[in-house]
Amino acid sequence: ETGVTQSPTHLIKTRGQQVTLRCSSQSGHNTVSWYQQALGQGPQFIFQYYREEENGRGNFPPRFSGLQFPNYSSELNVNALELDDSALYLCASSPGGWDRGTQETQYFGPGTRLLVL
């Protein structure tokens, strides 16, 4: 158990709808990253939030957006869902500090499996 939780665990939506996924970071972590993992592939970086500001983005369109709250929990929002958005969405938290011992890894939640019909 990493202490990172995500909700819901599973979700079914139809094409064109909007979805919000939620993540609670591990205690003491102020950085949250979101990844999309299609079936049979490795996780792909969507974006990251550090202290409530977006801090880097992967190759995903603007309909993928996010928020980070003062308690460092986070949301991933996807508008105008497409069939290809069906995937496992992973949230990962990291300490965000620049100390050598704390910058080295991130801790993943169990993911939300989204199916778009």
Place this chain on the structure above:
Amino acid sequence: DAKTTQPPSMDCAEGRAANLPCNHSTISGNEYVYWYRQIHSQGPQYIIHGLKNNETNEMASLIITEDRKSSTLILPHATLRDTAVYYCIVRVAYTNAGKSTFGDGTTLTVKP
């Protein structure tokens, strides 16, 4: 971040050592090698990382070649619970851990 190449799948007998290779021929001098694994239906789990020296922790050992162009993750006594997808990634040292680039990994199947 440098690209990595891993075999798509490997088998290992339970109780034997599992040796998972990774090629990272374009690695830069300031890039670390990281290994994660993902057990079915769970998020990836950090295993180990290293720069140029061999590293060992309670989960595994990491052997990095002298030219740093390849590495091997060693699980010394594989168990059925080690069946998972193993990802090798490289990342610039002391940069943000949360922007990692994952490939498709190696599916390790540990057999009784």
